[in-house]
Amino acid sequence: MPANEQDDELFQAARSAPPGDMRAFEKLLEQHQRRIVADCRHMTRDPGVAEDLAQEVFLKAYFGMKNFEGRSSFRHWLQVIKVHHCLNHLKKQRGKTVVSIDDEGPQTSEETKAFSSHDRSEDRIGEQQIIHRVLDAMPDNLRIPLVLRDMDELSYEEVASNLNISLPATKMRIKRAREWFRDQYEAQSARLGREASA
Amino acid sequence: MSEEEDRPIPGLADLESPVSETFLQYFRRRVYRRTATVQLAHFSYSMPVAIFVELISIIVHLFAVVDGRKGKSQ
Numbered sequence: 001m002p003a004n005e006q007d008d009e010l011f012q013a014a015r016s017a018p019p020g021d022m023r024a025f026e027k028l029l030e031q032h033q034r035r036i037v038a039d040c041r042h043m044t045r046d047p048g049v050a051e052d053l054a055q056e057v058f059l060k061a062y063f064g065m066k067n068f069e070g071r072s073s074f075r076h077w078l079q080v081i082k083v084h085h086c087l088n089h090l091k092k093q094r095g096k097t098v099v100s101i102d103d104e105g106p107q108t109s110e111e112t113k114a115f116s117s118h119d120r121s122e123d124r125i126g127e128q129q130i131i132h133r134v135l136d137a138m139p140d141n142l143r144i145p146l147v148l149r150d151m152d153e154l155s156y157e158e159v160a161s162n163l164n165i166s167l168p169a170t171k172m173r174i175k176r177a178r179e180w181f182r183d184q185y186e187a188q189s190a191r192l193g194r195e196a197s198a
Numbered sequence: 199m200s201e202e203e204d205r206p207i208p209g210l211a212d213l214e215s216p217v218s219e220t221f222l223q224y225f226r227r228r229v230y231r232r233t234a235t236v237q238l239a240h241f242s243y244s245m246p247v248a249i250f251v252e253l254i255s256i257i258v259h260l261f262a263v264v265d266g267r268k269g270k271s272q
Contacts, residue, residue: 034214041215055225131209150210181207
């Protein structure tokens with residue numbers, strides 16, 4: 001059965017379940033939790049709060065089920081809740097720490113250094129781990145639009161409205177982010193290849 | 199914009215992070231806690247209302263009894 005159909009069935013079951021019966025929703029949670037945690041992690045670049053944020057996203061979904069009109073898939077609905085929740089979290093954090101989604105020059109120096117010296121001792125690193133590392137090293141002004149577009153699969157228009165920036169600026173940032181990602185991904189893969197052969 | 203740059207990064211849409219074993223347990227706890235809070239809030243609103251309504255009905259009943267006695271003695 002395709003994932004979307006299975007989601008829809010589980011969602012209907014969760015919606016019509018009697019109060020306190022969370023079995024159907026828990027199955028949905030188990031299917032989506034790893035992806036939502038990864039999303040939250042890369043939106044905030046803080047693995048410490050990623051699980052907390054993901055739980056709050058699922059809580060909002062659980063208590064908001066009755067209001068869901070079913071105009072989009074469950075996955076997309078969950079992504080939208082997650083995007084709003086993480087952006088609100090970032091706004092709150094902005095006063096406390098320097099987390100900016102404004103257009104700044106590429107912050108390659110410090111972050112890339114930290115990235116290149118990351119856990120050299122590991123022998124085998126999966127593709128997903130390389131992706132995590134590349135995203136961890138990417139500046140906020142590029143990473144957040146890229147996450148919204150390529151992880152959350154929002155349209156360019158949705159990304160632009162969520163970040164309060166113009167459509168051309170959004171497209172430009174995503175283009176730059178993809179270039180940055182591909183360069184760093186290749187460099188990281190080549191470095192690991194050299195280390196493995198040495 | 200070249201075609202290569204315009205394509206989404208493969209693997210990002212299905213990127214996953216490991217989740218702690220207690221994730222589901224904490225989620226359940228948070229649901230129960232929130233449900234309990236909602237019930238408590240509802241109770242703390244509806245309880246005084248119920249007491250007030252009861253008091254009013256007792257007072258109305260008392261007046262009715264007193265009126266009845268006065269009517270009999272006259």
